Amino acid sequence: MSTYPPLNALRIFEAAARLESFSAAANELHVTHGAVSKQIKQLEEWLDVPLFERASGRVKLTETGWRYLVQIQDGLDLIANATSQLLQPDRQRRLSINSTPTLAMFWLLPRLAGFREQYPDIDLHLVTSDRDISRLEAPFDIAIRRGPGDWPGHIAKPFMKEWELPLCSPALLAANPIHSAADLARHTLLYADTRPTAWQRWFTLAGVPDLKPASSLHFDRFSLALQAAIDGVGVVLGPLPMARQAIDSGKLLAPLAAPVVPVRDYCWIAPRAALDDGAIHAFCQWLEQQAAVV
Amino acid sequence: MSTYPPLNALRIFEAAARLESFSAAANELHVTHGAVSKQIKQLEEWLDVPLFERASGRVKLTETGWRYLVQIQDGLDLIANATSQLLQPDRQRRLSINSTPTLAMFWLLPRLAGFREQYPDIDLHLVTSDRDISRLEAPFDIAIRRGPGDWPGHIAKPFMKEWELPLCSPALLAANPIHSAADLARHTLLYADTRPTAWQRWFTLAGVPDLKPASSLHFDRFSLALQAAIDGVGVVLGPLPMARQAIDSGKLLAPLAAPVVPVRDYCWIAPRAALDDGAIHAFCQWLEQQAAVV
DNA sequence: CTCATATTGTGATTTTAACTCACAGCCCGT
DNA sequence: ACGGGCTGTGAGTTAAAATCACAATATGAG
Numbered sequence: 001m002s003t004y005p006p007l008n009a010l011r012i013f014e015a016a017a018r019l020e021s022f023s024a025a026a027n028e029l030h031v032t033h034g035a036v037s038k039q040i041k042q043l044e045e046w047l048d049v050p051l052f053e054r055a056s057g058r059v060k061l062t063e064t065g066w067r068y069l070v071q072i073q074d075g076l077d078l079i080a081n082a083t084s085q086l087l088q089p090d091r092q093r094r095l096s097i098n099s100t101p102t103l104a105m106f107w108l109l110p111r112l113a114g115f116r117e118q119y120p121d122i123d124l125h126l127v128t129s130d131r132d133i134s135r136l137e138a139p140f141d142i143a144i145r146r147g148p149g150d151w152p153g154h155i156a157k158p159f160m161k162e163w164e165l166p167l168c169s170p171a172l173l174a175a176n177p178i179h180s181a182a183d184l185a186r187h188t189l190l191y192a193d194t195r196p197t198a199w200q201r202w203f204t205l206a207g208v209p210d211l212k213p214a215s216s217l218h219f220d221r222f223s224l225a226l227q228a229a230i231d232g233v234g235v236v237l238g239p240l241p242m243a244r245q246a247i248d249s250g251k252l253l254a255p256l257a258a259p260v261v262p263v264r265d266y267c268w269i270a271p272r273a274a275l276d277d278g279a280i281h282a283f284c285q286w287l288e289q290q291a292a293v294v
Numbered sequence: 295m296s297t298y299p300p301l302n303a304l305r306i307f308e309a310a311a312r313l314e315s316f317s318a319a320a321n322e323l324h325v326t327h328g329a330v331s332k333q334i335k336q337l338e339e340w341l342d343v344p345l346f347e348r349a350s351g352r353v354k355l356t357e358t359g360w361r362y363l364v365q366i367q368d369g370l371d372l373i374a375n376a377t378s379q380l381l382q383p384d385r386q387r388r389l390s391i392n393s394t395p396t397l398a399m400f401w402l403l404p405r406l407a408g409f410r411e412q413y414p415d416i417d418l419h420l421v422t423s424d425r426d427i428s429r430l431e432a433p434f435d436i437a438i439r440r441g442p443g444d445w446p447g448h449i450a451k452p453f454m455k456e457w458e459l460p461l462c463s464p465a466l467l468a469a470n471p472i473h474s475a476a477d478l479a480r481h482t483l484l485y486a487d488t489r490p491t492a493w494q495r496w497f498t499l500a501g502v503p504d505l506k507p508a509s510s511l512h513f514d515r516f517s518l519a520l521q522a523a524i525d526g527v528g529v530v531l532g533p534l535p536m537a538r539q540a541i542d543s544g545k546l547l548a549p550l551a552a553p554v555v556p557v558r559d560y561c562w563i564a565p566r567a568a569l570d571d572g573a574i575h576a577f578c579q580w581l582e583q584q585a586a587v588v
Numbered sequence: 589c590t591c592a593t594a595t596t597g598t599g600a601t602t603t604t605a606a607c608t609c610a611c612a613g614c615c616c617g618t
Numbered sequence: 619a620c621g622g623g624c625t626g627t628g629a630g631t632t633a634a635a636a637t638c639a640c641a642a643t644a645t646g647a648g
Contacts, residue, residue, distance in 0.1 A: 007301035057624035071376030078369030125512035218419040352593035
């Protein structure tokens with residue numbers, strides 16, 4: 001719940017500030033200069049700060065007024081843009097895809113050009129989130145999450161497996177070789193808040209449950225941790241096949257082949273009622289085909 | 295100059311949509327339900343689309359209404375935040391850095407190894423968000439946002455400028471050359487929800503205000519749009535110097551040198567009380583040094 | 589089945605905000 | 619000095635917002 005200033009006055013303030021002239025604003029807004037003068041005065045009284053300095057029949061924004069302008073201008077632009085988009089809707093079909101960030105960044109994005117070529121009439125809106133789909137606020141046409149899951153009212157299908165291995169950049173490996181799990185103690189390990197126990201699980205399976213790294217970096221999402229590994233910052237417990245492209249292109253190496261920690265399969269999830277939709281059907285098929293290629 | 299919907303009606307629409315109830319909105323706004331009903335109806339007639347479905351004395355947002363809500367809500371939030379900041383001025387040896395995703399992914403991450411070498415005793419927790427810092431749930435030691443901003447209780451300093459140019463991958467440019475702004479009509483343009491008006495602003499400055507792309511892809515965050523451009527999906531309006539590394543390494547090209555759209559400077563923001571903290575001071579100094587190198 | 593409650597819809601009326609009009613004051617250029 | 623351009627403001631007019639009272643519909647309890 002928010003408190004708004006008098007919005008009509010705000011609209012008029014934006015024009016007057018942009019044009020640095022009450023009479024110009026009056027012309028633009030098709031009102032009298034007196035109306036502009038009064039609205040500005042009303043807004044200043046409501047906010048209890050001067051927004052303009054007045055001198056010799058001229059106005060100049062105060063520092064406060066200028067800062068306020070920059071911020072509310074963005075807000076007003078968003079409103080204007082949303083409104084004009086609604087008044088002139090696109091003709092193309094637009095699918096809203098809600099994917100986990102890691103899959104989006106490292107697996108889905110590199111393949112999207114292919115989808116574009118195959119389906120030039122389908123626009124995509126890609127949103128990334130780790131939230132359970134029942135807690136998403138925005139509607140989606142297709143969501144991608146790890147399964148198995150309880151998604152009532154939806155159809156879901158696994159289309160890709162995932163597993164984890166330590167990954168680091170070739171430069172880092174050359175500077176500080178890794179031949180065994182114990183060698184990781186000399187490295188910076190990269191952690192993601194979304195997978196807090198991943199490294200500990202790997203240590204346990206690798207037989208070094210008490211291993212302490214030289215240092216650590218923490219990220220709020222995994223895609224940042226993986227990118228940090230590519231940038232040579234440290235060692236990440238990397239998901240495959242997501243990181244396959246980075247490995248194939250030489251950006252990342254897997255110095256230790258074992259243990260391979262399996263993680264749950266990725267599923268596409270679509271509202272049951274929407275499965276007659278050709279575009280949704282096409283995207284799901286395409287997902288399966290892309291994963292089968294791996 | 296923008297055309298706005300009836301702003302008072304918009305304010306009431308936001309509350310009714312959020313609460314999914316006209317009478318609840320009436321309570322919140324301290325007006326009668328009849329006023330809410332009429333304002334919604336006025337807005338629907340102004341826009342010429344139904345924003346709500348009415349059934350059995352209940353309302354439910356239409357898909358169109360939902361889309362509109364999400365967009366104008368951000369606009370209204372910006373206005374509310376700007377206003378509340380104007381009305382009233384606002385703590386580990388692990389530094390929590392809260393950065394915008396684009397800066398984090400494309401500028402900060404590639405440099406973090408350098409910070410690690412220089413300050414091996416400082417762990418970092420990198421969180422990315424586009425939210426205004428007053429709306430962050432997690433505390434931070436240093437935030438990075440575009441200024442100028444009103445960050446009460448904080449010290450802020452601009453450390454890097456940003457500007458925008460169209461960017462695309464070499465492969466895409468070879469397949470479909472871009473010699474002028476008008477050539478963009480044959481391309482897929484990449485949009486980010488966080489910068490909804492960026493392309494339109496660029497079109498206006500480039501003298502093609504009515505340009506319509508062949509197709510478009512939308513992402514909820516800019517880092518995905520930029521990565522999509524690197525992956526050859528389409529043309530992005532890319533921020534410099536963030537994309538400098540991608541350009542220098544040949545992953546992205548800037549086919550059009552003008553117009554260069556300036557964007558607000560990046561500032562580091564730290565709580566005033568924390569500036570005696572050597573680690574925070576060190577990170578801020580380091581940021582400035584890194585930006586000066588550009 | 590009836591009744592009470594909750595919800596949105598709407599015409600007539602009232603209240604409030606927005607705007608106009610006309611005059612005022614100030615500055616600058618000719 | 620005069621004209622033009624600009625912002626300020628009180629009184630009055632107009633338009634928008636809101637209230638009020640009644641209406642319609644659905645749901646749940648008795």
